[in-house]
Amino acid sequence: MYPLTELRRQILDEMGVDVWSLRDKSGVTDVDTIQPAARTQEGTRQPAVNNESGADWLSLQNTVFSCQACKLAKSRTRTVFGSGNSNADLLLIGEAPGAEEDRQGLPFVGKAGHLLDAMLYAIGLNREQVFICNVLKCRPPNNRDPQPDEVEACASYLTAQIESIKPRVILALGRFAAHRLLETDLPVYKMRENSNCLPGTNIPVVVTYHPASLLRNPEQKAESWFDLCKAKSLLEQSSP
Numbered sequence: 001m002y003p004l005t006e007l008r009r010q011i012l013d014e015m016g017v018d019v020w021s022l023r024d025k026s027g028v029t030d031v032d033t034i035q036p037a038a039r040t041q042e043g044t045r046q047p048a049v050n051n052e053s054g055a056d057w058l059s060l061q062n063t064v065f066s067c068q069a070c071k072l073a074k075s076r077t078r079t080v081f082g083s084g085n086s087n088a089d090l091l092l093i094g095e096a097p098g099a100e101e102d103r104q105g106l107p108f109v110g111k112a113g114h115l116l117d118a119m120l121y122a123i124g125l126n127r128e129q130v131f132i133c134n135v136l137k138c139r140p141p142n143n144r145d146p147q148p149d150e151v152e153a154c155a156s157y158l159t160a161q162i163e164s165i166k167p168r169v170i171l172a173l174g175r176f177a178a179h180r181l182l183e184t185d186l187p188v189y190k191m192r193e194n195s196n197c198l199p200g201t202n203i204p205v206v207v208t209y210h211p212a213s214l215l216r217n218p219e220q221k222a223e224s225w226f227d228l229c230k231a232k233s234l235l236e237q238s239s240p
């Protein structure tokens with residue numbers, strides 16, 4: 001077992017970052033005192049989690065659980081509602097469940113999920129402190145791109161999640177989620193450069209690469225680190 005400082009150094013090395021220190025520890029857990037991200041309910045469905053909206057949140061979970069609103073209902077194993085803190089300040093949104101997510105009913109498991117855990121840990125957060133979900137709640141067969149009718153059918157669930165969680169910052173993981181959230185087709189590099197807000201709100205949307213893309217293109221990790229620091233800084237700036 002490595003000391004936490006050594007573990008942190010290793011994670012930053014993995015992220016392609018040499019040196020890092022907190023600018024301000026207010027509002028978030030100290031990176032040197034938190035435990036490595038725990039994978040809650042590994043291998044099981046995420047249990048019902050109430051937030052301040054209580055029954056509405058539970059009702060939303062149940063609706064998604066049994067949803068048949070698009071053709072993905074026929075091919076999925078499980079719906080993937082999302083997991084984490086349903087009152088989180090930081091909301092992470094990806095594209096759609098993959099094979100392992102479909103099997104476990106949880107978002108971002110497997111190698112990409114472990115990398116996401118490391119990314120969160122590197123900015124002093126873990127899965128219990130954020131909420132993680134996808135634009136689509138069911139897996140497209142063979143991991144094909146989501147189709148417009150599926151995205152349209154599922155859109156109200158993501159909207160309801162955002163309205164219920166009321167995040168202070170959204171981190172869009174990958175091109176698809178960013179395009180959907182920002183209602184644009186700009187390339188990722190342009191969205192990363194821009195100061196984005198969720199349309200119709202003042203919620204900042206930081207765009208970064210999908211963890212699966214980072215696994216294929218490790219040279220993107222340094223840019224991803226920059227994006228995470230930007231999200232962290234926005235969280236700190238919006239602390240009450």
Ligand code: SF4
Nearest residue numbers: 067070137138153154
């Ligand atoms: S992808 Fe969304 S709309 Fe389609 S069946 Fe799953 S939960 Fe329902």
